[in-house]
Amino acid sequence: MSRDHALVRELIAVHDGLRRELKELRGAERVTHDLRVRCMYYCHHVETHHTVESLYLFTALRERFPTSGEVIDRLEEEHAKVAEILRAIERAADFREELDRLADELLAHLDWEEEQLTPLLAQLDRWPS
Template sequence: MSREHAMVRELIAVHDGLRRELKELRGAPELTRDLRVRCAYYCHHVEMHHRVESHYLFTMLRARFPESAEVVDRLEREHAKVAEILSAIEQAADVRPELDRLAGELLAHLDYEEEQLAPLLSRL
């Protein structure tokens, strides 16, 4: 995997930001109004990131690399799972258990996405 390609570096930089912020949210010692606001912002950020990926990046990858269909299908399914958890976070009285659940899904998703997409993005 070429981590030197600009698109790969950008993908990893965005993902690393998502990882850092999630770690900070999960490390909050107590449930406060500020934590809820930060969670809402974070959920929106993840949702927008996935929307852009699904609409633009995945569409382009499917057209350019038809052999990527199985990987992209899995990533789309993972986006749907993450979206369900994001919705649960927005509705939860206590967001902390849902943040833990999000970490389990989202962190594995980000790792898989980088592993699978970096070689394709490097070919662009």
């Protein structure tokens, strides 16, 4: 299925934004107040993105594509792992090591999610509600 499909392009655009911002956060030389604020905003954005996926997109994909259950289960497990790292970032005084852990987990997750969901999203006319 095509990565040119509108829903696929939109998902990739959101993911690419998450990738870019994470790269910028990881590129900081030291932890400053401004970096902490940006990082907390980023963590909230990732958490919100995953919550929306879990509550709406994954639920709808499970209903529409019953054979997608194992894929969705894995994506949900990955969301939980990312959430643990986000909480660790929020607690840490110097969170750069946790940002590296987040990059390892989140970037692999985004790539795999795109690979797995592209064929499903390409079969939809609009985002599930």
